[in-house]
Amino acid sequence: MLNLEHTINSGQVFLWERYGNKWYGIHGDDVLLVDQSNPEIVVSYSGEKYDLFRQSDNFNKVIREIAKDVIIKEATKRFAGMRLLRQDPFQCYISFIVSANSNIQNIRLSLYKLAKKFGKKVRFNGKEFFLFPDAKKISSASISEISSCGLGYRTKYVHAASEAVRSGAIDLELLKKSDYHTARDELCKIDGIGNKVADCIMLFSLEKTDAFPLDRWMLRALHNYYPGRFTVDESLTERRYHILHDELREYFGAYAGYCQQFLFKMIRDSNQKRW
DNA sequence: TCGGCACCTGCCTA
DNA sequence: ATAGGCAGGTGCC
Numbered sequence: 001m002l003n004l005e006h007t008i009n010s011g012q013v014f015l016w017e018r019y020g021n022k023w024y025g026i027h028g029d030d031v032l033l034v035d036q037s038n039p040e041i042v043v044s045y046s047g048e049k050y051d052l053f054r055q056s057d058n059f060n061k062v063i064r065e066i067a068k069d070v071i072i073k074e075a076t077k078r079f080a081g082m083r084l085l086r087q088d089p090f091q092c093y094i095s096f097i098v099s100a101n102s103n104i105q106n107i108r109l110s111l112y113k114l115a116k117k118f119g120k121k122v123r124f125n126g127k128e129f130f131l132f133p134d135a136k137k138i139s140s141a142s143i144s145e146i147s148s149c150g151l152g153y154r155t156k157y158v159h160a161a162s163e164a165v166r167s168g169a170i171d172l173e174l175l176k177k178s179d180y181h182t183a184r185d186e187l188c189k190i191d192g193i194g195n196k197v198a199d200c201i202m203l204f205s206l207e208k209t210d211a212f213p214l215d216r217w218m219l220r221a222l223h224n225y226y227p228g229r230f231t232v233d234e235s236l237t238e239r240r241y242h243i244l245h246d247e248l249r250e251y252f253g254a255y256a257g258y259c260q261q262f263l264f265k266m267i268r269d270s271n272q273k274r275w
Numbered sequence: 276t277c278g279g280c281a282c283c284t285g286c287c288t289a
Numbered sequence: 290a291t292a293g294g295c296a297g298g299t300g301c302c
Contacts, residue, residue, distance in 0.1 A: 011297060096297085103296040106285060152283020157299090194299050215297040236298095237277060264297080 002039040002053060003081025009275035010265045012204050013085055014095055014108045015115065015132070024127065026115060027052075028088030031122065031129045045124045053083045057209070062255045066262075071225045072252075075262035084261055085204060089172035090165060091132040092205035096197045097157050097190075104275055106150070113149035114138075114158075135165035157192025164190055176207045183208060195241045203257040212248045212260045214241055221267035 004023050008016045016025035021036045031045040032052060042052045067073050094114070099107045111132075118133035118141060138146065139162040147155040164170045170190060175183040183206055187198040196215050202208035212218075214236060222232045222244075230247050233240055252259045268275075 099296095100298040101282075101296065102284080102298090103286080106296075109285085147283090150284060152285095153281095154283075192299070196298060200297080213297075217297060235278080239276065268297090 001081050002083060003079070004034060004036050004039055006079045006082035006265065007053070007085065010079075010082060010261060011104060011268065011275065012200075012261065013087060014104075014111050015091075019127075024124070024129065026091070026119075026129060026132050028091050029120070029131045029134065030088075031124045031131070033125065045122060045129075050086070052085055054086050057084075057255075059083065062258055065253055066255050066259050068252060072259055072262060075266045079262055079265050082261065082265060084209070084258060086207075087205040088132065089176070089201070089205040090135055093161065093165070093172060093201050094132075094138070094158055096200040096204075097161055097192045098151060098154055099200070100154065100192065100194075100197060102154075104273075110150045114146075114151075117145065117149060135162045138162035139166045154192060157190075161190050161192060172206065175202075180208050180210055184211075195236075195238070195245075199245075203260070209255050209257045210249050210253075212245055212252075212256045214244060217264055217267055218260065221263045224267065225263065 008023060008025070013025065016023055023034050023036075025032045025034075027044070027050070030048060032050065033043040034052070035041070040053070040055070042050050044050060063076050067076060095107070095111055098110050102110075112130075115130040115132050118137050119130035122129050122131060138158065141159070143155055143159060146159055151158055165172065170186060175186060178186070180202065183202055184195070184198050187193050187201060188195065193201070196213050199211040199213035203211035203213060219232055219234075219236070222230055230251075231240070231244050236244070248259075249256050
């Protein structure tokens with residue numbers, strides 16, 4: 001049974017709000033509604049259909065494949081029903097550029113401000129929402145307008161990254177069809193995107209279930225749960241990031257990204273971090 | 276290739 | 290109360 005609380009409050013997505021059993025989320029130029037009492041059904045503002053929860057992955061098979069050891073078995077049991085979301089690529093791309101060296105509360109606040117300032121206002125089920133602005137909208141905004149959303153030094157990254165999408169210098173739809181390494185190399189050409197942010201964008205919106213974002217929490221998780229098992233150093237240089245990523249990909253397999261999500265959820269929860 | 280450091284902002288802690 | 294620390298990193302030297 002799909003669990004919305006675990007899925008949405010696991011750091012993979014930011015612009016969702018809960019109203020009782022119902023959750024509303026901004027999904028690019030659309031608003032989505034899901035209900036814990038019938039979570040498989042995704043209702044959208046536009047009427048468009050989405051496979052938001054990656055039902056096409058065959059979740060039971062994924063769990064069987066990634067359950068390599070007692071740690072992952074425990075995590076999948078404790079957070080049963082958590083899924084990876086298939087997000088809107090551009091919103092995901094901007095979201096994780098904004099996430100760098102920040103925290104969940106700040107990230108959410110900045111993204112809300114960005115949507116409120118530049119996104120179209122719509123009413124859905126009597127509630128007001130701001131859609132996520134597109135690349136054209138953000139790239140044509142001024143630096144000071146973008147900066148007013150509290151992005152700090154990430155302002156110039158968000159502006160240039162939007163321009164790169166608008167101009168076609170980077171094509172997110174094309175990257176869905178590319179292999180992992182090609183997509184990663186393309187993303188890392190964008191200022192403000194390094195290995196970790198690229199992995200997030202790929203895992204959450206570009207169909208790369210073998211992307212495995214490595215951040216300070218994941219290093220902590222690997223250190224605690226797999227002492228000595230992988231090549232984990234205090235700091236991750238470019239080289240060490242790739243070595244560790246390869247080890248994890250090799251060990252956990254083609255759905256390694258699901259493992260990252262479970263381990264991230266588990267280590268954050270055990271440190272009582274808020275979402 | 277590696278280590279060290281600066282960096283917006285806002286919340287949290289001592 | 291208020292300075293200093295820290296946050297899902299990245300770029301530059």
